[in-house]
Amino acid sequence: MAKNLELNPDVVTDKFKVGIQSIRFNYYPPCPQADKVLGFSQHSDADLITLVLQVNQVQGLQIKRSGEWFPVMPLPGAFIVNVGDIFEILSNGRYKSIEHRVVVNTERERLSIATFHSPQSHAMIGPLQELVRGSGARYKTVNHEDFMKLFFSSKLDGKSFLDRMRY
Ligand SMILES: O=C(O)CCC(=O)C(=O)O
Numbered sequence: 001m002a003k004n005l006e007l008n009p010d011v012v013t014d015k016f017k018v019g020i021q022s023i024r025f026n027y028y029p030p031c032p033q034a035d036k037v038l039g040f041s042q043h044s045d046a047d048l049i050t051l052v053l054q055v056n057q058v059q060g061l062q063i064k065r066s067g068e069w070f071p072v073m074p075l076p077g078a079f080i081v082n083v084g085d086i087f088e089i090l091s092n093g094r095y096k097s098i099e100h101r102v103v104v105n106t107e108r109e110r111l112s113i114a115t116f117h118s119p120q121s122h123a124m125i126g127p128l129q130e131l132v133r134g135s136g137a138r139y140k141t142v143n144h145e146d147f148m149k150l151f152f153s154s155k156l157d158g159k160s161f162l163d164r165m166r167y
């Protein structure tokens with residue numbers, strides 16, 4: 001990703017060093033009226049990158065592209081790598097965090113494990129200086145604590161949280 005941004009890889013890997021890793025185990029029970037509910041409402045993850053394992057190979061995760069929802073098919077043993085909001089901010093919008101949701105199944109339960117990778121707790125969250133030159137900063141710079149406060153005070157509604165970080 002750093003190479004794609006024409007950056008020295010250390011600039012990006014530094015953001016992950018001594019970072020915070022958190023983990024969420026998701027259990028989605030089957031629902032007879034699966035078409036009327038969502039397992040997880042639409043959101044983007046507020047981290048750098050997320051690794052997701054679709055544990056029992058039951059399809060459910062969907063990503064939004066050009067206004068449409070697409071299923072992500074489970075691949076045995078494979079992780080899904082999702083770009084999070086902090087990576088979008090860091091890249092000054094060159095990478096976009098992925099909006100996703102989870103639908104449920106009428107017959108089968110579904111299990112997933114998501115691991116969230118964020119910078120360390122006292123890191124500043126903002127666009128990399130190297131990517132601001134020319135176009136200017138598209139996102140604010142705040143400390144990680146204020147960033148999390150903003151996140152937890154926002155509704156889980158698509159990428160609306162990120163709008164609060166935009167100039
Ligand atoms: O269950 C999934 O596949 C995704 C879960 C998810 O988006 C999350 O835990 O943030």
Ligand SMILES: [Fe+2]
Nearest residue numbers: 043044045100
């Ligand atoms: Fe997520």
